[in-house]
Amino acid sequence: MNKMEAIGTLMERVADDALIVCCNGMIGRELFTAKNRPANFYMIGSMGLGLSIGLGLAIAQPNKKVIVLDGDGNVLMGMNVLASVGSEQPKNLWHVVLDNQTHASTGGQRTISGNVHLEEVARAVGYKAAYRAHDAPSFGAALDKAFAESGPNMVLATVEGGTLKGIARVEPSPPELAERFAREAQR
Amino acid sequence: MSHGKGGPSHAPEFVAALKANGFNFFAGVPCSLLKGLVSKLDTDPDAGYISATREDSALGMAAGAWLGGKLPMVLMQNSGLGVSVNALASLTTMYALPVLLVISWRGEGGNDAPEHIMMGEIMAPVLDLMKIPHRVLSASEPMEAQVAWAKVQMLSNGYPVALIVPGGVLE
Numbered sequence: 001m002n003k004m005e006a007i008g009t010l011m012e013r014v015a016d017d018a019l020i021v022c023c024n025g026m027i028g029r030e031l032f033t034a035k036n037r038p039a040n041f042y043m044i045g046s047m048g049l050g051l052s053i054g055l056g057l058a059i060a061q062p063n064k065k066v067i068v069l070d071g072d073g074n075v076l077m078g079m080n081v082l083a084s085v086g087s088e089q090p091k092n093l094w095h096v097v098l099d100n101q102t103h104a105s106t107g108g109q110r111t112i113s114g115n116v117h118l119e120e121v122a123r124a125v126g127y128k129a130a131y132r133a134h135d136a137p138s139f140g141a142a143l144d145k146a147f148a149e150s151g152p153n154m155v156l157a158t159v160e161g162g163t164l165k166g167i168a169r170v171e172p173s174p175p176e177l178a179e180r181f182a183r184e185a186q187r
Numbered sequence: 188m189s190h191g192k193g194g195p196s197h198a199p200e201f202v203a204a205l206k207a208n209g210f211n212f213f214a215g216v217p218c219s220l221l222k223g224l225v226s227k228l229d230t231d232p233d234a235g236y237i238s239a240t241r242e243d244s245a246l247g248m249a250a251g252a253w254l255g256g257k258l259p260m261v262l263m264q265n266s267g268l269g270v271s272v273n274a275l276a277s278l279t280t281m282y283a284l285p286v287l288l289v290i291s292w293r294g295e296g297g298n299d300a301p302e303h304i305m306m307g308e309i310m311a312p313v314l315d316l317m318k319i320p321h322r323v324l325s326a327s328e329p330m331e332a333q334v335a336w337a338k339v340q341m342l343s344n345g346y347p348v349a350l351i352v353p354g355g356v357l358e
Contacts, residue, residue: 021251041254043278044277045273045276045277045278045281046243046247046273046274046277046278048243049243049244049246049247049250049274049278050247051247052243052244052245052246052247052248052250052251053247053248053250053251053254053278054251055247055248055251056212056214056247056248056249056250056251056252056253056254056255056257056259057251057252057254057255058251059212059235059237059248059251059252059255060212060251060252060254060255060256060257061255061256064255078244078247080240080241080244081240081244081247083240084237084239084240084244084248087238088237174281174282174283175282175283175345177282178254178282178283178284181254182253182254182255182256185254185255185256186255186256
């Protein structure tokens with residue numbers, strides 16, 4: 001499964017009013033290309049902080065479904081925040097990780113997620129559940145199961161590395177992105 | 188360095204000023220100079236204080252809270268300002284997400300443990316370089332007016348603002 005297939009599998013299951021905080025790197029550009037919507041927050045800098053943004057948002061808006069779309073490089077850089085999620089136990093937070101074992105946007109250098117299973121870290125710090133999937137059907141089934149339960153939980157999908165053709169750059173300016181997202185978040 | 192400076196802590200008055208100004212999301216990583224403030228927030232169920240593990244992560248949480256409609260404050264030792272430079276540069280300021288930073292001033296006047304000396308000296312210039320307005324919290328002025336100044340700064344500019352806390356004020 002490549003990342004666009006994985007993102008498609010996720011977006012088929014995301015309700016219109018669900019809020020998505022997306023990590024920096026290729027994944028944000030791929031989400032922007034696959035399904036741009038005001039309820040997507042594209043974090044284009046501050047690598048590693050997507051989950052912390054999602055946690056603050058989930059606490060501020062306890063009745064909204066918050067999905068953090070993350071990559072292995074981001075999870076490894078911000079691993080401390082998994083502990084904060086385990087400690088705070090936001091019921092409305094789902095952590096979806098696309099794991100290609102590489103830093104795709106800087107040239108495909110390896111990460112260490114081949115040696116460290118991130119869903120095991122999530123379990124160890126107190127996520128309610130954590131799943132690992134290797135193809136589109138098992139990823140879809142894991143998402144269905146996770147979204148039917150309360151959070152916090154993690155669904156990790158192993159995906160192919162490399163970059164895909166036809167991936168756009170996120171267009172609106174950062175303050176515009178923040179403003180339109182805040183409107184959706186507070187609706 | 189002003190550990191052990193006499194006089195009562197202004198932490199209760201400071202927290203009351205925060206609440207009166209509408210601050211309703213609190214996260215941070217502690218400092219001994221802020222122990223009165225942390226203790227007051229952490230024992231207040233309404234505050235919902237989040238004991239973060241890194242200062243930049245606390246800023247991420249504050250960013251999410253702001254997007255979700257909260258008015259956030261993040262507290263940290265000034266060592267945490269070093270940890271937070273990229274979060275402030277490529278998240279908080281870039282997206283125009285207001286947050287009140289309450290930063291302790293370890294290393295003030297060059298009189299502190301060695302690990303605090305350089306940051307004590309460069310803290311204010313670093314904030315200036317990042318165009319973050321700041322002022323030193325004074326024990327002899329009402330907390331309400333100082334917090335109100337910070338709120339006006341952050342909301343009118345859509346930017347972070349910092350209150351720098353010397354020893355003896357919020358211990």
